[in-house]
Amino acid sequence: MEKQIYLDHAATTAVSPQVLSAMLPYFTEQFGNAGGIYGFGQKSKQALEDARGYIASTIGAKAEEIYFTAGGTESDNWALKATATAYQKKGKHIITTKIEHHAILHTAQYLEKQGFEVTYLDVDESGIVRLDDLKNAIREDTILISVMFANNEIGSIQPIAEIGKIAHEKGILFHTDAVQAYTQIPISVDELQVDMLSVSAHKFNGPKGVGFLYIRKGLKLQSLIHGGQQERGRRAGTENIPGIIGMAEASRLAHADLLERTKMESELRDYLIGRIENEIPYCRLNGDREKRLPNNVNFSFRFIEGESMLIMLDMKGICASSGSACTSGSLDPSHVLLAIGLPHEIAHGSLRLTLGRENTKEEIDYVVDELKKIIERLRNMSPLYEDFVKQQSV
Amino acid sequence: MYSEKVMDHFQNPRNVGEIENASGVGTVGNAKCGDIMRMYLDIDDNGVIRDCKFKTFGCGAAVATSSMATELVKGKTIQEALQVTNKAVMEALDGLPPVKVHCSLLAEEAIHAALWDYAEKNGITIEGLEKPKADINEEEEHEQY
Numbered sequence: 001m002e003k004q005i006y007l008d009h010a011a012t013t014a015v016s017p018q019v020l021s022a023m024l025p026y027f028t029e030q031f032g033n034a035g036g037i038y039g040f041g042q043k044s045k046q047a048l049e050d051a052r053g054y055i056a057s058t059i060g061a062k063a064e065e066i067y068f069t070a071g072g073t074e075s076d077n078w079a080l081k082a083t084a085t086a087y088q089k090k091g092k093h094i095i096t097t098k099i100e101h102h103a104i105l106h107t108a109q110y111l112e113k114q115g116f117e118v119t120y121l122d123v124d125e126s127g128i129v130r131l132d133d134l135k136n137a138i139r140e141d142t143i144l145i146s147v148m149f150a151n152n153e154i155g156s157i158q159p160i161a162e163i164g165k166i167a168h169e170k171g172i173l174f175h176t177d178a179v180q181a182y183t184q185i186p187i188s189v190d191e192l193q194v195d196m197l198s199v200s201a202h203k204f205n206g207p208k209g210v211g212f213l214y215i216r217k218g219l220k221l222q223s224l225i226h227g228g229q230q231e232r233g234r235r236a237g238t239e240n241i242p243g244i245i246g247m248a249e250a251s252r253l254a255h256a257d258l259l260e261r262t263k264m265e266s267e268l269r270d271y272l273i274g275r276i277e278n279e280i281p282y283c284r285l286n287g288d289r290e291k292r293l294p295n296n297v298n299f300s301f302r303f304i305e306g307e308s309m310l311i312m313l314d315m316k317g318i319c320a321s322s323g324s325a326c327t328s329g330s331l332d333p334s335h336v337l338l339a340i341g342l343p344h345e346i347a348h349g350s351l352r353l354t355l356g357r358e359n360t361k362e363e364i365d366y367v368v369d370e371l372k373k374i375i376e377r378l379r380n381m382s383p384l385y386e387d388f389v390k391q392q393s394v
Numbered sequence: 395m396y397s398e399k400v401m402d403h404f405q406n407p408r409n410v411g412e413i414e415n416a417s418g419v420g421t422v423g424n425a426k427c428g429d430i431m432r433m434y435l436d437i438d439d440n441g442v443i444r445d446c447k448f449k450t451f452g453c454g455a456a457v458a459t460s461s462m463a464t465e466l467v468k469g470k471t472i473q474e475a476l477q478v479t480n481k482a483v484m485e486a487l488d489g490l491p492p493v494k495v496h497c498s499l500l501a502e503e504a505i506h507a508a509l510w511d512y513a514e515k516n517g518i519t520i521e522g523l524e525k526p527k528a529d530i531n532e533e534e535e536h537e538q539y
Contacts, residue, residue: 305428307453311404324428324453333428345425345451381410381457383421383432383449 003317005363009203009295010152010180010354011321015246016205022249023207026242034239035228044241051248055212058255059197060188067213067231068244072179072200074224075213076103076146078235079175079196082221083144084111087173091141097121097129097158098339099151104177105335108146121147126288127156127340134166144173149181149197153323153336153352154287155296157185164193173219179203179211183254184262184293189214201243206250210243262294265355268364272297272353275368280375286337286350295355298323300337300346303385304378309351312374318367323350345384396454397488403458408465411447418515420507422526423500429456433464433504437512441472448504455494459501462486467505472512476522478505503527 015023032041034048053063069075084094096108098120108118119137121129129147138145145167150157160176167174175196178187183204189197196219200211215221215234227236254261269292276283282302301309306324313320323334324347332338333347342350353367379385396404413434423429429452436445446464450457462483467475480498484490490498507526513519 303451305452305456308404308457311401311454315405344427348425348428381407381449382451383430384425384451386412386432386449 005318005359005367007353007355007359007367008319008321009356010293010352012202012208013205013356015202015207016250016253018253019205019207019246019250023242023246026245034241035230047245048239048241051244054248055251056214058187058251059182059214060190061214062217064232065214065217067215067235068239068247069211069213069235070209070240071202071211072101072177072198073103075198075200075211076101076177077107078213078221078224079198079215080104080107080111080144080146082224083173083175083196083219084114084116085222086220087143088116091139091143092116093119093139093142094144094146095119095121095134095137095142096146097123097148099123099127099153099156099336100146100148101152101177101179104146104148123156123339125341126291127151127154127286127336128288128291129158129163131159131162131166134163138166138170138172142170142172144175146175146177149176149178149187150185150293150296151287151336152180153334154298154340155180155293156287157181157291157293160194161192167195168193180293180296183251183258184295186258189216195219201247201250204250204254206247207243210240210247212247261357265294265357265359268355268359268361269294269297271361272355272364272368275364276371279368280372284342284346286340286342293354297353297355298350300342300350301375302346302349303382303388304349304375306348306350308378309349309371309374312377313367313370316370316374318370321352321354323352324348395491396458397490399462399486399488400455400458400490403461403487404454407448407457407461409445409447409461409468410449412449413445413447416447416508418508418510418512420504420509420511420526422503422507423452423456425451428452429497429500431456431460431500431504433460433508435467435508435512437472443467443470443472443475452497452500453494455490455497456500458487459483459490459497460504463501463505472509472520473522475505475509476520478502 032044034045052066056063056066173195177198179200182199195216197214202208223234225236284300286298306322323337337347413436416434417437418435421432432449434447438444446468448460450460466478480502483498483501
């Protein structure tokens with residue numbers, strides 16, 4: 001394919017050249033185990049601790065509060081399972097939401113099977129948790145609240161500071177899955193009163209297979225992976241030094257121009273939203289218009305199905321994603337789109353476009369031009385559209 | 395994930411459209427599950443399917459199976475059209491991924507529904523044709539992912 005326009009940055013991103021060059025020495029000449037006593041190993045150890053220190057500084061945490069993991073899913077699993085185990089004497093109730101990533105939802109369901117009770121909060125039609133619902137769900141035996149920072153499908157940003165305040169007033173631990181928000185929104189764990197926070201490197205031009213969990217000092221969390229003394233005995237296994245170095249470098253690059261980049265992305269995002277709303281009939285913007293990730297666009301187009309749209313976009317060199325059932329491997333469309341109240345048939349026709357720093361206005365124009373043709377073509381093929389048009393003409 | 399034939403029939407679907415005053419029209423599937431197929435048949439006095447058109451709301455496989463089904467029944471007698479099973483549609487497309495097999499069932503069901511409509515309109519009975527289920531997805535297990 002001559003031309004590729006990548007608009008699926010919420011799924012994953014490319015490792016940037018600077019990140020790759022920062023990582024490379026740690027595969028070869030600087031391969032030493034950070035556990036080695038010899039100077040060579042100690043150099044790896046130093047690089048590891050520098051990375052930890054830098055990562056900690058990006059969220060206003062202390063270095064010893066950062067635990068490197070294999071990514072967002074592991075961090076989420078660890079936060080939930082370890083809190084449940086460590087605090088079960090205090091209570092067995094956990095509060096989360098219906099729009100979490102499966103790394104949280106399926107872990108919560110697993111905990112339910114282990115005898116924990118989980119409340120899954122509804123969200124409003126723009127995909128935001130209602131604080132009153134949260135307050136009403138809190139019980140004497142609630143030990144943990146886990147609410148994602150920003151949603152991966154529809155980009156809605158949650159009232160994290162307010163949730164943190166409520167949680168701490170009640171003496172409840174607060175975890176947030178910040179996989180989509182980190183490097184998109186400035187984060188301070190103290191201001192937000194967050195106790196645990198999950199991040200994954202490959203969402204911000206870092207490598208796949210590495211992430212971290214921030215755990216506030218003083219929390220009694222057990223290890224998820226048992227073995228050696230790495231990560232202060234809380235996450236065993238020889239450290240993924242190249243990955244961690246790569247994550248720190250990617251974080252540095254992303255934070256260096258966070259405000260300018262996200263401003264540029266938001267402008268491009270709003271331009272894309274505007275063109276779609278003005279030029280494609282029977283569409284609906286999913287998610288909140290203001291409280292929205294700078295790089296997220298999510299629309300439902302009536303009378304058509306998402307997978308067909310994605311294949312046709314792919315044929316034009318455009319990479320996007322959808323919440324349709326056909327793209328999830330099940331018959332149900334995205335749980336997030338259902339949670340914001342979309343009927344099944346409209347949820348099937350959703351399209352997510354997530355921007356990155358390399359996207360241009362020219363690319364966005366090309367995408368909208370092609371999208372218009374694709375939607376028209378699919379609608380002309382759709383019995384639902386046929387019925388709709390006939391009803392309109394009656 | 396799709397065979398070349400599926401991609402061909404998705405990109406260049408055959409017989410998309412409507413037939414005015416069709417001899418029989420059948421609509422199956424449900425929007426909730428993301429697939430609806432509508433099949434139009436034009437049947438001559440000798441019971442031969444002169445023309446067949448379709449409209450489909452659904453994924454790539456749903457469009458491709460509808461397109462292939464119309465090709466397979468065109469020019470056939472009613473009895474021959476009844477032999478166009480989901481397996482025949484799948485084979486003609488060089489197979490479908492396991493999660494998409496239900497699309498081929500929908501195509502078979504759409505042909506049956508259109509033939510049923512034709513039989514009802516003409517007050518005849520078509521041997522071997524049972525009243526089609528309005529919605530084949532209802533009986534399907536929803537997979538847990």
